[in-house]
Amino acid sequence: MSDYNRYGHSYSYGGGYGQGPAPSAPPAPHMPTATSAAPPSSSSYGAYAGYPPAYPPPPSQAAGGFGPAGSGYGFVPVAFPPGTHPDVERAFRAADRDCSGAIDERELQGALSSAYHRFSVRTVRLLMFLFNDPSSSTPSRMGPTQFVSLWDCLGQWRGIFDRYDRDRSGKIDSRELTEALRSLGYAVPPSVIELLIANYSNGVPSNGALDFDNFVECGMIVKGLTEKFKEKDTRYTGSATLTYDGFLSMVIPFIVP
Structure with a gap:
């Protein structure tokens, strides 16, 4: 049994990120146009301090959610979603070195690293898992539809990162x-924040x-696990009962690179 109720409800916020105007597809890393706006409020539950807030909307409603379903493209002409920015198309085509219409994790790593900064293979594999269509005949490769969804999502995460990197330290x-x-929309308890920070700093607090x-990977894990937990917490009480198999199936994809 997992129980968040002890954290409280007097602080009302959350309801998902990306509620402001979505950023346009970038020729380079981009920022949302209204990231300075305060998060929209929503109902909350618990005792105080707002852990956790009301769940964000599902991916189909939340901006920057996980990629839409789509099929693998294989060795066919590449078809991008309508309105895709030309620079995003160019980024995909440049990464698709064998012109197969889909990219593997190494090609995705190259595309993202050239646009932002060096992405670790672990982060890339997590993104591939989250954004790819599980029913695809090529689950280890990403097609243009999923790539565009991922690119737009990362643009919004970049805007949030820059907003809170107030000293511009990177x-x-x-x-x-x-x-x-x-x-x-995720009110993560301080104890969990400490665990997350330690995980990406080799256990050295300084x-x-x-x-x-690492911020993207961390945020995607929190988002993904919260959405998985939400499926079990049908009454939005902050508590859920999981079987052992269900718990392992929920967590392992997020922690095994």
């Missing part, structure tokens, strides 16, 4: 991470800051 510390996740790559 990293965010535990306090900034708490505020950033809260702006996304190194407790995340670069953009």
Whole structure:
């Protein structure tokens, strides 16, 4: 049994991130046009301090959600969603070196690293898992539809990262991470924030800051696990009963690179 109720409800916020205007597809890393706006409020539950907030909307409603379903493209002409920015198309085509119409994790890593900064293979694999269509005949490769969805999502995450990286150090510390996740609608307890920071700083507290790559991975794990937990918490009480198999099936995809 997992129980969040002890954290409280007097602070009302959340309801998902990306409620402001969505950023346009970038020729380079881009920022949302209204990231300075406060997160929209919504109902909450618990005892005090707002852990956790009301769940964000599902991916189909939340801006920057996980990629839409689509089929693998294989060796066929590449078809992008209507309105795709030409620079995003060029980024995909440049990464698709064998002109197969789909890219593998190494090609995706190259595309993202050239646009933002070096992405680790672990982060890329997580993104591939989250954004790819599980029914695709090529689950280890990403087609243009999923790539466009991922690119747009990362643009919004970049805007949030820059918003809370107030000292422009290129990293965010535990306090900034708490505020950033809260702006996304996830009120993560301090004890969990400490675990997240330690995970990306080799356990050394003095190194407790995340670069953009780690911030994306961290945020996607929190988002993904919250949405999985939400499926079990049908009454939105902050509690759920899981079987052992169900727990492992929920968590392992997010922690095994």
